[in-house]
Every structure is written in C-alpha cells, then in structure tokens.
Amino acid sequence: MKDESFVKEIPAKQANFSEWYTAVVLKAELADYAPVRGCMVIRPYGFALWENMQARLDARFKATGHMNAYFPTLIPESFLKKEAEHVKGFSPQVAWVTKGGDSDLTEPLALRPTSEAIINYMYARWVKSYRDLPVLINQWCNIFRWEKTTRLFLRTLEFLWQEGHTLHRTQEEAQAETLRILDIYVDFVENDLAVPVIAGKKPESEKFPGALATYSIEALMPDGQALQAGTSHNLGQNFTRAFDIRYLDEDNTEKYPWGTSWGVSSRLIGALIMTHGDDQGLFLPPRVAPIQVVIVPILYGKDDEIVLTRCRQVQEMLNAFRVKLDDRPQYTAGWKFNEYELRGVPLRIEIG
C-alpha cells in the first residue's frame, strides 16, 4: 500500500541504528549523497532546519557583541605551517588546490580546514592598539576535511559551520570568552534543539591542535556513543605569537593579545535526528522545525470547499507560526499523515 511506503523503507531504530539514521536522512529529504565521495547535498527541508538553527544562534552571538565577517577559503600552505601543532593536527585532512585556470600554482593552497591561520594573519594587520581590543568576529562558512570514513551530517568532506575568532587584552578575558561561548552552546543545544549535553574540558590528548585548552559539549546518542556537538578553545597566545599580532597597550608597551576560537557545525542536525527520531521518522523541536504546524484537509469529494475554507481560516489564525496547509489534491490524507510524521512536523491539524 502506497500509504505505508514511507515507513516500510525505514529500518527499526533499535534493530539497526546506523541504517535507520541514513534512511531517515534520505527519506525525509534532509540531505542526499553528492557525486564526490564523502560530500553531501543539503536539500531544502534540511537547509530550512539549518537556517532556523543559524538564526537563533546568530542572534545569541550578536547579543554578546560579536559581528560576522567573511574570510577567504584559500589558505597558503606556509600559513598552516606557522603554528607547529596546528599543521600537524590538520595536514592529513587537507584538500589542496594546485592549479588555477591554466597555470600550476607556485604554492599549493589549502581549502580551509578551519580558519585560525588566515584570520590571525589578517588580525596582525588590523590590531595596533589596546583600543582595537577585544576583536569579536564570527563567520558562517563551508569547511573542508578530507575524511576517510563519512556519514551524512556527522562527518563529511565539506560541511557548514560557524567559527568565532576573538582577541583579548588579558588571559582572564580570553578564558571568560571561552566559557561564555560554551554556555551559549549549552543553552542553544539544550533549549532550542532539546538535546541534553555534558559540558566540560577535553583531556590534553583531545584538545584542538594549537589550543591551550579545549572545552566541548558532548551529547549522548541512543547507541551509547558521545557525539562532540560543539567546541570552544582557549588559544592562549599560540596563534598571536605565531602570526606576530602585537598591540600597544595603555602602558605604552607592546603585547601579544590572547585568543579564542569556537564552533558548531551542521553535525548538530545529526545529533537532533538521532536524539529525537523514531521508527516513523524525524521528530523536530518546534523552535527550529521548518514547518511547525501542518494542516491536512480530509476531503471526500463532498463539502470540500467548506473544509478548505475552514483550513485557510485556521492557517490565518496561526500565522504567528510556520504553518503549512497541504491542499494538494493528488495525495490522500493518509499519505500526507505518513509524510509529515516522517518529516517530524511537531503539530498536525486534521480538518474535515
């Protein structure tokens, strides 16, 4: 029966967690595989989810004084090498541009695996005085990591994220920023995504390459694994020294500022799916759901116009929410129920 086709193709979550996950992502049309190994396409429904997440997180960053900017994707090889741990940590995962137009490049260019190197290079040109501090900049962009094993949303060669990069006058200020952002991540992930997390400091062996200390939020997945859902790094003076960022302080001496960096990525969508999904498909938290309320008319070919008029009235009454009226005549109500269950719409109203 066509009405059950959605659910039939999704394996039970308990029985095969990994296959269940992939089936939900594909069937709910959140994402699809791209032709390049390990790359994905974020489809409109998945991207609308990301846009809602982005808007709510971006508002929190702006409320705490951060501004967005955009730094180039292409990073000279020599830049990545300036901070020793950094290059060691990232070099196995870097994709390299070696040819532009018809010419071979004299120096290979990395597709950013993270932007500390290029951003700190620019900061060295912009920061001159204590009056220029703090620098509180974030960017939303695409990131590249040449991973061997990939999973849709969880680990892909290219993904979307935000990365904040800040500079401060003192070590204390940098540490306060590191923890302030960690708090924002906890607040966002727990309250907007309804995914409980544990926040804490990573062991030395797992910290970010080049950081003094890495803090993270970890979400416990139904398969018993912890998923790293966001990180906030106290970079100390490692990058400001490597890129020679110096400012003239009020006491007329030159000093190196203290840095932080922090990020969450489209991997959060994976955490969301795994935490809330069930054998019928997705389950989206109302604050980020692309459709918060769906109205499905029950049509029998009799009094259909009356039913549709009432549907439109209800749609209008609820216009403070993201409401969709699905009045497509070519699909049955039962087919639509399955579709919106698969797609995790929080509230369904049936009229007829």
Next chain:
Amino acid sequence: MKDESFVKEIPAKQANFSEWYTAVVLKAELADYAPVRGCMVIRPYGFALWENMQARLDARFKATGHMNAYFPTLIPESFLKKEAEHVKGFSPQVAWVTKGGDSDLTEPLALRPTSEAIINYMYARWVKSYRDLPVLINQWCNIFRWEKTTRLFLRTLEFLWQEGHTLHRTQEEAQAETLRILDIYVDFVENDLAVPVIAGKKPESEKFPGALATYSIEALMPDGQALQAGTSHNLGQNFTRAFDIRYLDEDNTEKYPWGTSWGVSSRLIGALIMTHGDDQGLFLPPRVAPIQVVIVPILYGKDDEIVLTRCRQVQEMLNAFRVKLDDRPQYTAGWKFNEYELRGVPLRIEIG
C-alpha cells in the same frame, strides 16, 4: 590634524575614480586584501551590509515560493564537460583541487565557478514526475573564478553570491520565471540600494555559456561604464538534456523540463559604493545600512552625565532602527563625525 586624517587619505572621486574607490573600501573597513592574489576579506562592516542585502533579497525569493539548499563546492571535471558551451565558457577560470589528504585524486575537482552542472546532476535523481515540478531552489554560497585582473568586490577569485536554479514543465513557465526574477532584481537594486538600472536581454555574444537567453540588469557607473549587476538566464533544455533529467508527464510520456538560473553577487556592494560615495567616503541607503542612525554626544567634561542620559533616551526612542550610540571617551566628537561620514551612516544626531 587627526580629525581630518580619514578624508585626507581618500583621493577625490572626480580626479581618480579608481583610486578613490579602493581607498573608500579599505578606509571604511568594508574589505581588505587577502594574502592570496585576487582574494578579499569582507570585514564586519562590509559583511553587515551584505547580511542586510541578503535578508531583503532572500525574503523576496521566499515570497515567490523558492527555498534555499546547499550543494557541494567540489565538482568533478567530467560534469563541467557535459554541456559543451558551459565548459568552454568556464574552463579558463577554474581552480582545481588535485590532492586530498596525502593522495592525488584520480579526477581533478573544480571549485564551483557556478553550480548548473552539479545541481542538474542532483535534479536528475530527484525529479521523476510532473508532480515534482516546478523545482524552485536557491543557494547562498561562495564561488571561485580564476580571474587575471581583480578589484575588491567587483571581480575577485572568490566571492559571495546567490544562485537560483529552477525547473519547469513548459518553456513558457521557464521564461516567466526568468523575467519574474529579473523584476525582483530591478525592484531590489532600485528600491533598496537606490541604484538605477537598465534591464534587458544580452546580445548572443554575451550570454551565459549554455543558456538560451540571458537577461541582465546593468547599472551606469560615474566613470561612464556599465556594471552588470545581476543576471537571469533561460537555460531552455540545454542542461536538462545534458544531465538527462526526465519526468513522466500527466499524459504518461517522458519529457525534459525547462530550466532557469539567476544570480547576484557581492559585486552589488561595489555598485552601491560607486553610485553613492563621495569625497568624504561612503553613503549608504537606509534600508541596508548596518547603522541607520548614529548618536554622537558632544562632551566638554561638564554636564557629561546629563548629555549621555539624554543620548540613551534618544537611542531607546529610535530602537525600531539600527541605532548606535558612540560614547567612546577616547575619541573626540570631530573624529567621530569624520568616521561616520566615511562609513556612510545615513543619519547623525549630535547631542550636547
């Protein structure tokens, strides 16, 4: 005198238009040169302008039924070659990834110079029935063109843009979409950016590689040159045939849909600067200005608290706008006047 330093470093617009342009972009901190030739950094003030532009344009796309998605940056070489004119048009400008991690790639991957190839490949997997049409998808992303001569915002190796890619059942629908988007561009650029444009069809020799017809909006710059500010292409069936996108129509026969694509880029910021700027610097249209109103307190060291209190009251009264109160004590009022003139803030309120 420090108070005049801003303006002194900007050449007169009449005398040297090109140098004036670059000086305004750099001094107003809209953008800066990146270390890779031809690449730029969009600084927070420039990016806030882009965010406002993006929000207003995105709302227009969504109001006409389009949704956003995200397609991968990396495009296999063989894809670009599927449409003959397309590869011929873009191949001299493509940047190539040839190495991932420690391995050489078997097939070079292009950094997207535009996404028709990868998107139509995906559409071929998604579109099966007339019920799947129209497909109305847009993406906001970074784009790469290996240009020889570059100018900040106007022509760079990497830039930001939006690209819509749609599929329709009939030639008429595709043509209507092409012109609907052209109208949106005219409306946005003329009403929100206050830049007058001429909209029309490009000659055969200047159309998009692979298109049936290209329409554009052209803005006349003060140096007498026309700047192409946005394009909308009727792609006919060129890409749907090349990528074998077929759908089963209501009459039970298989058909190729009709395509369009269209885009505007961060180049619009260049058009804005050139059209409105003057010898004092930028002049930003209120609808997209990052700061719409700046309040500058005039402080003499006497009654300063009364002045600042009143400033905060006025700021509160105007909170429907993007208002900044510049109460930094380390800068004089005169210095601030120059700064906000350089930065093109539409309205300045002086209190004191």
